[in-house]
Amino acid sequence: MAFADNLPISESIGVFVGISGFDWLTEGRAEPLSAAVAAIGAGTVIYLARYWLRKRKPPKP
DSSP: OOOGGGGGGGHHHHHHHHHHHHHHHHHHHHOOOHHHHHHHHHHHHHHHHHHHHHHOOOOOO
16 A cells, blocks of 8 residues: 555545634634644544554454
């Protein structure tokens, strides 16, 4: 599997849009920098979790 297949791009975009939208609804303005930092952090955590879970799978017979 290629490296790009394991990147959580759609999840990161969802986190970015969710945080930006929540800021916009609650404060009346969006803060894209804080939303981008949170999206990158969430994407990193998801990528590492997928990597760790893939390594833990038992080998196929």
